[in-house]
Amino acid sequence: MAVTVDIVLLTIRDDSLAALLIRRGGEPFKGCYALPGGFVQPDETLAAAAARELEEETGARGMHLEQLGTYGDPGRDPRMRVVSVAYLALIPNPPEVTGGSDAESAEWSPVATFLDSTLPDAPSLLAFDHRQILRDGVERARGKLEYSGLATAFCGSEFTVGELRRVYEIVWGVDLDARNFHRKVTGTLGFLEPTGEMTTRGGGRPAQLFRRGATQTLNPPILRPSPTVF
Amino acid sequence: MAVTVDIVLLTIRDDSLAALLIRRGGEPFKGCYALPGGFVQPDETLAAAAARELEEETGARGMHLEQLGTYGDPGRDPRMRVVSVAYLALIPNPPEVTGGSDAESAEWSPVATFLDSTLPDAPSLLAFDHRQILRDGVERARGKLEYSGLATAFCGSEFTVGELRRVYEIVWGVDLDARNFHRKVTGTLGFLEPTGEMTTRGGGRPAQLFRRGATQTLNPPILRPSPTVF
DNA sequence: CCAAAAGTGTTATCGATACACCCATGT
């Protein structure tokens, strides 16, 4: 029985939540998109396999990486029985992924393109059961923003409160009150650590720069106004 | 590479949170306890494998079953590379599991016996990495009580508000205010469905009997007073 | 000056908590 890892790598690009997808050059699902991934080697942990595949595909290391779930229905891959452990990864500034090595090329695509519920459920765009995995990954990210510091994984090492708020707004697809959001995140002790620096990037009045704080659990949570649809 | 399922089967027994564990009759970890589990067959889904193992061990079917996580470090099983998909299962009235078939015998044991943080981390009691899996399963159950109807999976099909509260108190290891709890769960529309029946089991004034309602998500959640330790 | 984003203040309202209190049964 083959064991693979598949990775839902998310980022914020052009004011959209985007995922890294591979255009398949061969059968099955030739021409479809698929999640990056590959076989687990005999002597590496599952997380190490995911990190290795990520680095091969993007060149980036050290981003947020967590296990998402395992997908092993017989027949999910027509060639053989494959049990795939899915990982969720988040990266701040999406590296350009031009072309890729062989016939397979990697691209950033807005997740809405693939998850919009008006689309048919059949794998017309995404290979295997990767639509479900992508959906689960996006839902995990959306949920964890509420009670954890996960959103900072979409920001660089230093960021403003406004930039952090944009992450919430884009991932949840809602508008948040900037004033209340500011009070909430700066008021949660240990959540954000001020650098002392200011920045004017983004225009308007200069904003303080922050780093991730030690408290990576948000209590009470930030509740999303209305659960996002797809 | 071998793929197995391991099951954290929890129940409430003698006012304690208890797990079903197998006493190992052979090497490795002979004499240790281990989670029930086994190999995934070529033509069954992962969940079906877990359900099958559960039925073989307890005779029970149809209980709550959800995927917990996948554990696949090289060396976690000294005999070979084994990737194990762990499932969390909950059952209301623990069936007696006398002896078992062969040298391996199943028992219900309070989880505190194995998770108490004063114990050493080495697998002196639990085989493989099963202590970590058990800990993750208990933590998942504790967390999900807050915002889901998971607690009802510990109750029979009909239960009183008091019985449901006992589940929370035992799983979380805290005391809850009976009056506020009552208001909370009966006030969440669609969470509990009154049967119209009353019962006097448990003594005191007769209590209404309820069934699980359609709403299996609790918003706003019931927050546990202070996170349980181990 | 104006637009845009950063922050602060204030108030209404909702939900949780901590109780006091009454109800209906078994012994």
Added chain:
DNA sequence: ACATGGGTGTATCGATAACACTTTTGG
């Protein structure tokens, strides 16, 4: 009568939501 658990009422407190308002930059 009294113990036991079921259930309602109510005041207080903390967090959120809505929004008025000031601050500081760039164009």
